Amino acid sequence: xxxWRVRATVDDRPxxxxxxxxxxxxRSVNILAVQVHxxxxxxxxxxxxxxxxxxxxxxxxxxxxxxxxxDAFVTRADPQRLADQPTRALALAGRLVHEPDSLGETLAxxxxxTEVRWRPGSPDDRPGFHGxxxxxxxxxxxxxxxxxxxxxxxxxxxxxxxALVEVAATIHRRQREQVALLLPDGxxxxxxxAGPDDLAAVAEFHDECSPVTLRQRFPGGxxxxxxxxxxxxxxxxxxxxxxxxxxxxxxxxxLVTEGDLGELHVLVTDEWQRRGLGTALLRRLRAHAAxxxxxxxxxxxxAGNAAMLRTLRRVGSGPIERxxxxxxxTLRTAPQRVTG
Numbered sequence: 001x002x003x004w005r006v007r008a009t010v011d012d013r014p015x016x017x018x019x020x021x022x023x024x025x026x027r028s029v030n031i032l033a034v035q036v037h038x039x040x041x042x043x044x045x046x047x048x049x050x051x052x053x054x055x056x057x058x059x060x061x062x063x064x065x066x067x068x069x070x071d072a073f074v075t076r077a078d079p080q081r082l083a084d085q086p087t088r089a090l091a092l093a094g095r096l097v098h099e100p101d102s103l104g105e106t107l108a109x110x111x112x113x114t115e116v117r118w119r120p121g122s123p124d125d126r127p128g129f130h131g132x133x134x135x136x137x138x139x140x141x142x143x144x145x146x147x148x149x150x151x152x153x154x155x156x157x158x159x160x161x162x163a164l165v166e167v168a169a170t171i172h173r174r175q176r177e178q179v180a181l182l183l184p185d186g187x188x189x190x191x192x193x194a195g196p197d198d199l200a201a202v203a204e205f206h207d208e209c210s211p212v213t214l215r216q217r218f219p220g221g222x223x224x225x226x227x228x229x230x231x232x233x234x235x236x237x238x239x240x241x242x243x244x245x246x247x248x249x250x251x252x253x254x255l256v257t258e259g260d261l262g263e264l265h266v267l268v269t270d271e272w273q274r275r276g277l278g279t280a281l282l283r284r285l286r287a288h289a290a291x292x293x294x295x296x297x298x299x300x301x302x303a304g305n306a307a308m309l310r311t312l313r314r315v316g317s318g319p320i321e322r323x324x325x326x327x328x329x330t331l332r333t334a335p336q337r338v339t340g
Contacts, residue, residue: 001030001050003077006060007151008069012043016068020045023067027059028052035085037154044154045069048081073151089160093167100175103168107136107146110164111157117145127162129153136161139169179284181242183275189250191284194232194239198249202228202241205249208269216305217267219326237262238288240281242272253281255289255297262294264331266311273307282315290333297331 006024010016021031030050037044051060057074064072080088092106104116111134118138119125125135125143134146134153146153146161178192194202206214206222214222223231232239234256242251253266264285266278282299289297299317301308303325309317318330 002053002055003032003079003081004049004051004060005075005077005081006047006049006064006072007044007074008064008067008072009039009042009044010067010069012038017043017045020064020067020069023063023069024049024060027055027063029055029060029063033081033084035156037156039154041071044151048077071151085160089164093164096164096167097171100168100171103138103165104144106164107144107161111146111148111153111161113146113148115147117147119143119145129158134158134161136165139165139172181277181280183277183280185275187275189242189244189277191240191242191281194241194252196229196233198232198241199225199228201247201249202232202252205252205269206267208248208271209267210270213267213270213273216302216308217265219302238285240284242268242277242281244272251277251281253278253285255285255294257289257292257294260293260295262289262297264297264299266308278308278311279314282311286315286331286333294333297333299329299331300326301329303327 008020010020017036024031024047028051031047032050033048035046037046049060060074061072064074089110092110096102096106104118107113108116113134120142122143125137125145127136127143129135131152132148132150134157136144136146138144144165174193174195178190180188181191182188203225206228209217231252231254234254236258237254237256239252239254241249244250250272251266251268253264256263256265264282266282268278286297299308299312301312303322309327309329312329312331316332318332320330321328
C-alpha cells in the first residue's frame with residue numbers, strides 16, 4: 001500500500017462527498033484523513049489515502065473524475081501526514097515559539113509550499129491569496145509571498161497561515177519588550193512582560209522571599225496558585241518580571257487598571273533589594289500607565305515599610321493617606337517615554 005494526497009472540488013450539496021468516497025473505495029483506496037475546505041466554487045475535499053501499490057496517479061485521477069470530482073490534484077504523501085492537520089499546526093506553532101526566525105520555513109511546512117519569498121513593504125502587498133500565491137504580513141516588516149504550483153490555496157489554509165503569523169507577531173512583540181537593565185552596582189537583569197508560562201518561576205521567586213518581605217507585600221497572606229495566575233495576567237493592566245542572568249525571577253511589579261485609574265505593586269527578593277530594581281520596574285509601569293490614558297495611580301503599603309516608601313518617593317509620589325497600619329500613596333503619571 002502507498003500513501004497519496006488527493007484533493008478535488010465537488011458540488012457543496014448533500015451526498016456528493018459520499019459519491020467521491022465510494023468511487024475511491026471501489027478501487028480499494030482507504031481514506032485515512034479528510035479535510036473539507038469551503039470555497040465559492042464548491043467544497044474542496046483534501047484526502048490522505050492509502051492505496052494499493054499498483055494504482056498510479058492516473059488511476060486515482062480517474063477515480064476522482066468518476067466520483068464527480070473536478071480540478072483534481074494527486075501526489076504521493078509523506079508518512080508525516082498521518083498526523084492530523086490540527087496536530088501538525090500546533091507542532092509548527094510550537095516550533096515557531098522556540099525558533100522565532102523560522103516563520104518562512106514554518107509556513108512552507110504548514111502549506112506544503114515550494115517557496116516563501118520576503119518582499120519589502122508595498123501598498124499592493126495586502127494579505128490575501130489567489131491560486132497558488134498567498135501574501136502575508138511579516139511581523140518584522142514587509143511581506144511574505146508563499147508559492148506553490150498546485151493545488152490552489154483555500155480560505156481555510158489562508159486562515160491557518162494568518163493564525164501562525166499572529167503567533168509570530170506575538171513572539172516578536174514580546175522580544176521587543178524585553179529590556180536589559182544595568183543596575184547602579186553593575187548587575188544586569190532582563191525586564192520583560194510576564195505570561196502564564198512564568199507561574200512556576202514566580203512561585204519559586206515567592207518562596208525565595210523572606211517572611212518579612214512577603215508580609216509587607218501581602219498583609220493578608222501569601223497568594224495561592226489561582227491568585228498568582230491573576231497577578232501574572234491581570235484582566236486589565238500589565239505585569240513585569242526582572243530575570244537574573246541564571247534565569248531566576250528576582251522581582252515582580254504589576255499595574256492593575258480600572259478605567260483611567262491604576263494601582264501599582266512591586267515585590268523584590270531580599271538579595272536584590274536596595275539596588276534600584278524596584279524603582280526601575282515602577283517607573284516603566286508608570287510610563288506605560290501614562291501612555292494608555294491612566295490619569296491617577298495609587299500604591300498601598302505598610303506604614304512601617306520605609307524601603308517601599310523611599311522607592312515610591314523616587315518614582316514620584318504625591319499625597320499619602322494613612323489608615324491604621326496601611327498607607328495609600330498617590331503617584332503622578334509620567335507622560336515621557338521610558339527607553340532602554
